[in-house]
Each structure stands twice: as structure tokens, then as C-alpha cells.
Amino acid sequence: MSGAPASAAGGSPGAKGATGAPGASGAPGASGASGASGASGASGGPGASGGPGAAGAPDGAKTPRGGKLGAAAVNQASLWNIANILTMIRLVLVPGFVVLMLADGGYDPAMRAWAWAAFAVAMITDIFDGHLARTYNLVTDFGKIADPIADKAIMGAALICLSGLGDLPWWVTIVILGRELGVTLLRFVVIRYGVIPASRGGKLKTLAQGTAVGMYILPLTGLLASLRFWVMGVAIILTVVTGLDYVRQAVVLRRRGIAERRAAAAEAER
Template identity: 85%
Template sequence: MTGVPASAGGAGGKPVPGGKLGAAAVNQASLWNIANILTMIRLLLVPGFVMLMLADGGYDPAWRSLAWAAFAIAMITDLFDGHLARTYNLVTDFGKIADPIADKAIMGAALICLSYLGDLPWWVTGVILGRELGITLLRFIVIRYGVIPASRGGKLKTLAQGIAVGMYVLALTGPLATLRFWVMAIAVVLTVGTGLDYVRQAVVLRRQGLAKERAEALEGS
């Protein structure tokens, strides 16, 4: 994810010329770096994925397989652009905005298509998308007090969602259809559970921030 903050040092943790550290590397990062290009590819894959998903009525196994390939590429590029951005300090303003949009766009498109085709209940799509949008909004609300870090549970949630949605996109039948149901059930549980944990963290962060502001106000009076 290109929007992930870089480390304090330059590439490899070494200072950059002029004595400035990671901030200089961030400022010098080109828009056309590999991490941003992968994010752009992911954004371009969204309309292509939707067309493949809905081609020929949305139930042709061949088209669904191609749609799965597009979805899988999008998920893989999400992993790589984040790794590249963190390793080589390829953080740009474009990446900070485009990366989370690309993440939610491909997942949202897949969920909405699946529900539209009747493969996935709308309430599942509503829970997952509602959680993602709600937590994103919550992060912005409390950002003045600090940043809510990504948790291990959140990463597991993302992995479970990707696997579950990918299995539904493939339109599996038989025992595999039963398996995908349980994988999606795990993804929904993780989605709700981690969402509630983020809310808890936001409440604690806000309380600590307000307490700090009151203490500073008293000291200054």
C-alpha cells in the first residue's frame, strides 16, 4: 500500500543526503514510481473486473474465471505496492489517497457484483462495506489525537475477505461451495470483531487526547 508511512530513515534505514531522513525521501519520491504504478493498475482492474463478472449474464464459468484472475492480480498488487512503499520510501500524496481507494474499490465491486447476481446475501456486502467505510471515517475523526495502527486481526480480516470473495467469484459448487460459505463466515466474524476493536481504540485515543489537551490548558492558565 503506497499510503503506508515510511520508516524514519532513508532506504535501508540510512540517512539521506543533507542530513535529512525519511521525510526527504518521501518528498523526493516520484509519482511514477513502481508502487504507485501498481496502485494505478489496481484501479484500472476494477472496471475490467466488473465487465468480466457480469459478462454473458454473470454465470459463465469461463468469464468468472477471468474475473477471478483480475481480482487475484488486484489483491497481489496490493501486497506488493505496500511492501515496496515501506522498503524504498516510495510514499507520495497520490499514493496516500489512491491506495485505500483502490483497496476498497476492488473489494466493493466484487461484493456488489456477487450480491447483484444473487451469489452472496446483500447483508454480508452491507456489513463488510459498512465496516470498511465506517472505520476509514473513524480514523479521520480521531486523527488529531493520533493514528490507529493496523492490527494483526485487521490483516487476518483482509486475508480472509480476499480468499472468501475469490472463492465466490469462481462460482464453486459441491463441497467447495460449502467450504467457501465457512470461509466467508470467518471473514464476516473477523470484519465485525476487528471493527469493534478499532472503535474501542478510537475511544481510548480520543479520551487520552482530550485529557492531554485539558492538562496542557491547565498548565497554560
């Protein structure tokens, strides 16, 4: 302020907050008013902490960057976000896949090729919707329920159709679907103690299952027809091994959760 016209005279009216001016200690412009330390933009004044321009104030408040990002995430996580739309597409593809798979008795090569295309799109969307939901915080209650249903529906429809047409033994369908339903039920049983995360083996299992079932959907012959048998064998092994691993994780999680609850109860009684 030194050298500015407003501070040239000690009692100049324009020098709010200067020594001896109306903003001096005890004067109307004193601390907390429009003068010295309470001047406009200073602590306690308009634009200061607690004032209209301060954080949490109604007018011109500066929201922290994290708050803006959090609000944006909440707005994005609506029902009609991209992750949920992909899940809905997968659900719609299930009846379409079944119609294509069973058209003309299930042995029309062209219809089987279209059925494979529908199955492939469903499997691809399964990869992307979960990734998008986790990356961009688009997780919703609808997605939590619909995503696993869509996953099981498309795989179950493919397996049942293949077994019904005689292309795949029923015991393979029973093993795969039994494992999938069992793991889903297991997750709900231990949800009170925690969440069983998806493992790398589980992801490999999903890839192997999708590849094997896709090869059985296509009307392959020769070497590729023989190769799909071995790919399905790998998928079955991964299905069983990862299923047993989920059981192990569920037991460990339940024991740990019970121990923590007992320790918390004992601590509360002290």
C-alpha cells in the first residue's frame, strides 16, 4: 500500500484500515469489518474464510477439486451409463442367440455363424462393461445384479443349446454351470465378511470357456474340430481348480471375519 494515493494521508477516507483512519483499531473498519484485517478479501471479510467467497459459502464458493470429481462420478453413475448399456445389450443378445442357434434344427451353418457372432459380442461386452464400471466409477446397484446374470445367461444358453443338440456332453454343461452357480451362491453367503475378489485364474477360466464354447458353436471340421476338444478340456480343468480355490477363499474369509467380530465384541466389553 506504501506510495499509493489512498495511503498518502493517514486520515484519508479512501485508506480503509490505515493507521488512524476509519479502519483503525476500535473504528468501524477495525478487525472483522471492512478495514484492516477484516477488509474485503482478507480474513473475516467478504471472500475470506467463512465469507461468501469462502469454502462452504453459498455464493462463489470454491469447491475442492476432489469434491468436483466426486460429484461428477455420482452424476455419471446413473442407470444409463455405458457400462450398464453394455450389460443390457448382453441380456438382449441371449434370446437372439438361442433363436439363431436353434434355427433350422440347429445345423444351418449360416445361422450357427450368426449365433457365434452374437456370442462373441456378448463375451466382448462382458470384458468391457466391468472394466469401464471400475475405471470410471460407474458401479450401480443395477450393474451389480444384472452383470453376473448376463454372464451366466449367455454362457448357460450356449452350453444348454450345444448339449441339447448333441454337440457337447451334458456332464460338461453340468460341471461348468454348477461351478458358476455355486461360486455365485458362495459369494452371497460370505458377503457379510467381505468380498472374494476375481482372481487371475478366474479370468483365464472365463477366456478358456468362451473360446471353447465359441469353437463348438461354429460348424468346424477337421483339425479345428479336434482342437476344440482339447480347448474345452483346459476350460474344464480351470473351471474345477478355480472353483475349489473360491471355496478355500470363502472359508478363510469367513474364519477371519468371525475372529474379527469376536475380537471387537471382547474389546467392547472391556
